[in-house]
Amino acid sequence: MPRPSTPKLSIDAIVDAAITLAEQTGGLFTMADLAAALEVRPSSLYNHVAGRAEVVDLIRHRMHEEMAVRIDPRADWRTVVRESARAQRDALARRPWLTMLLATSPAELGAAASSIENIAFVLSRAGFRDADLLQIITAIDIVAIGASLDLLSPERLYPRDVLAESASLSRALRHAPRDLPRAESAFVFAVDLLISGLEQRLAAGNPPAFPASPA
Amino acid sequence: MPRPSTPKLSIDAIVDAAITLAEQTGGLFTMADLAAALEVRPSSLYNHVAGRAEVVDLIRHRMHEEMAVRIDPRADWRTVVRESARAQRDALARRPWLTMLLATSPAELGAAASSIENIAFVLSRAGFRDADLLQIITAIDIVAIGASLDLLSPERLYPRDVLAESASLSRALRHAPRDLPRAESAFVFAVDLLISGLEQRLAAGNPPAFPASPA
DNA sequence: ACCTGAACACCGTTCAAGT
DNA sequence: ACCTGAACACCGTTCAAGT
Numbered sequence: 427m428p429r430p431s432t433p434k435l436s437i438d439a440i441v442d443a444a445i446t447l448a449e450q451t452g453g454l455f456t457m458a459d460l461a462a463a464l465e466v467r468p469s470s471l472y473n474h475v476a477g478r479a480e481v482v483d484l485i486r487h488r489m490h491e492e493m494a495v496r497i498d499p500r501a502d503w504r505t506v507v508r509e510s511a512r513a514q515r516d517a518l519a520r521r522p523w524l525t526m527l528l529a530t531s532p533a534e535l536g537a538a539a540s541s542i543e544n545i546a547f548v549l550s551r552a553g554f555r556d557a558d559l560l561q562i563i564t565a566i567d568i569v570a571i572g573a574s575l576d577l578l579s580p581e582r583l584y585p586r587d588v589l590a591e592s593a594s595l596s597r598a599l600r601h602a603p604r605d606l607p608r609a610e611s612a613f614v615f616a617v618d619l620l621i622s623g624l625e626q627r628l629a630a631g632n633p634p635a636f637p638a639s640p641a
Numbered sequence: 642m643p644r645p646s647t648p649k650l651s652i653d654a655i656v657d658a659a660i661t662l663a664e665q666t667g668g669l670f671t672m673a674d675l676a677a678a679l680e681v682r683p684s685s686l687y688n689h690v691a692g693r694a695e696v697v698d699l700i701r702h703r704m705h706e707e708m709a710v711r712i713d714p715r716a717d718w719r720t721v722v723r724e725s726a727r728a729q730r731d732a733l734a735r736r737p738w739l740t741m742l743l744a745t746s747p748a749e750l751g752a753a754a755s756s757i758e759n760i761a762f763v764l765s766r767a768g769f770r771d772a773d774l775l776q777i778i779t780a781i782d783i784v785a786i787g788a789s790l791d792l793l794s795p796e797r798l799y800p801r802d803v804l805a806e807s808a809s810l811s812r813a814l815r816h817a818p819r820d821l822p823r824a825e826s827a828f829v830f831a832v833d834l835l836i837s838g839l840e841q842r843l844a845a846g847n848p849p850a851f852p853a854s855p856a
Numbered sequence: 857a858c859c860t861g862a863a864c865a866c867c868g869t870t871c872a873a874g875t
Numbered sequence: 876a877c878c879t880g881a882a883c884a885c886c887g888t889t890c891a892a893g894t
Contacts, residue, residue, distance in 0.1 A: 433877065457868060469870080470878050478868065525790075539803040539810065546809035559813030564791065564827035565834060572787025575740075576779065588754040594761035595754065598774030612779035619780060622841050623834030648858065672887060684889080685859050693887065 434466055435474050441484045445521070448485070453523030455481075489524060490538050493517045497544035503552035504621050510545055511566045511617050518574030525574050554624075555632050565620060573613035581608055649681055650689050656699045660736070663700070668738030670696075704739060705753055708732045712759035718767035719836050725760055726781045726832050733789030740789045769839075770847050780835060788828035796823055 443463045447455040457478055461468040475481055495513040497506055518525045545566075546559050554562065589596040603611055627633070658678045662670040672693055676683040690696055710728040712721055733740045760781075761774050769777065804811040818826055842848070 435877080456866085458866080467879055468868080469880080472869070473877050539799060539807055542799075543807035543810045546807075546813045550809050550812070556812055556816035557818055558830075559809070560817040560823065561827050561830040563813070564823065565831040568784055568787035568791050568827060568831050570787070571790050572783035572785070575786050575790070576783050584754060584757075592754055592758035592761075594765050594774070595758045597765070597771055598761045598778070601771035602775040603772055608775065608779065612776050612783060615773075615776040616780040616783050616835070619835050619838030619842075620831070621838070623837035626837050626841050627834070650858080671885085673885080682860055683887080684861080687888070688858050 435464060435470060437474050437484065439464065440471065440474055440481060441488060444481050445485055445488065448524060449521060485524065489517060489521075494538045494541045497541050497548065499544050499547055501548065503548050503554075504625075506545055506548045507562075507566060507621055507624070508617055510541065511570050511620075514567070514570035515573050515613060518570065519577050522574050522577045525571060553628055553632065555634075557634075558627075558632075562624065569613070569616050569620060573609065573616065576612065577609045579609065583608075650679060650685060652689050652699065654679065655686065655689055655696060656703060659696050660700055660703065663739060664736060700739065704732060704736075708756075709753045710756045712756050712763065714759050714762055716763065718763050718769075719840075721760055721763045722777075722781060722836055722839070723832055725756065726785050726835075729782070729785035730788050730828060733785065734792050737789050737792045740786060768843055768847065770849075772849075773842075773847075777839065784828070784831050784835060788824065788831065791827065792824045794824065798823075 440460065444455050444460055447459055447463055451459075457468050457471060460481070461471055464471075475484070493514050495510055497510065542563060545563060549559055549562055550556065584592075584595065584599070589599065602608070605611075606614075655675070659670050659675055662674055662678055666674075672683050672686060675696070676686055679686075690699070708729050710725055712725065757778060760778060764774055764777055765771065799807075799810065799814070804814065817823065820826075821829075
């Protein structure tokens, strides 16, 4: 029974199924699996999308929408930095294997632009130099992306025999906090370092060259 | 002429060719291409490696070796942090599309363990708490990995029409430094922020809870 | 021990045929 | 307009056959 009166497929349904599939299998989906999940033959998909690459693009677009945070332009800049890093990391952390899709995303940042505009506004008002704004925003990105990839690493990073010969390292591991997963607490720690560094930069009168830089 | 007196293939030759291929094509290699580059039929490869997955594992191992830095245990901790972040990012930056391989690497950190031991030693001697060492080391990782992925983003991130409506953002872009590529200067900036944050943490007497954390 | 050619299942994609 | 089945080129992998 080809061509039912009401279409079985839609772009949204395809993207939904692809994301669900990616979540279940851990990052890969085949057109065959995608078709099966939608109870359709593979060739039917091509009536709605140009190919697998377009499905990936659509997923990417969906993720960028998820990452757009509502930033209150009157909030404290520390809160804004912390919350935007958090929102971005959480969106990636929910599907860490898709981080790679985002990293290679060309320009696609239209959806996120309004939140970025707000971040830039808040930072600017807080007293940061125009010349630093892009770097600060990118630094937040870097930490969010790096932290979500870090999430793919196993909880125990070092084999036992390595630790036997590494006094400082094994001491570090023995004393590491256990209330949160390693990747989670490291993310919070890194963001706090970032904010603390920014505070110091503001306090130092916003120097053109970063004080710690030339060493 | 099958079976020449001297073998045409070796594991090292296969890994070398696979890396070269990955560099040229931008991250993907097929067994067919790999065989062709080695002037051999695809099936020959299976006399030396179990399959494509093992080649990927071998590449990963090679990269971890490259990332192991010689750390002078007597150096200043700031220098150590900066140099180890740099070494790790550069190794990834040379082949950014392989960063994903590293991110998912299970445990493989034997090769890097001695440099990490040295970093932990230096940080510990500088006065950082045992409970913070793993988080500091992971924060360095996060920035290095995030920065190398950032390298895959295009130089111009925001489409023109977006900028028209974003006053602060477009002002940020106009004033952004142009002496270095965006990804490069953002990496240096982020590492400097990290170090600056760590300095402040030391100066504050190494508080158990990070000062900036609860907000 | 190691290279080869033929074969397999699977992949993404195309397209004429149906309604 | 939209689903289908048959077909294509390509992929990773296996294996008996060669030396």
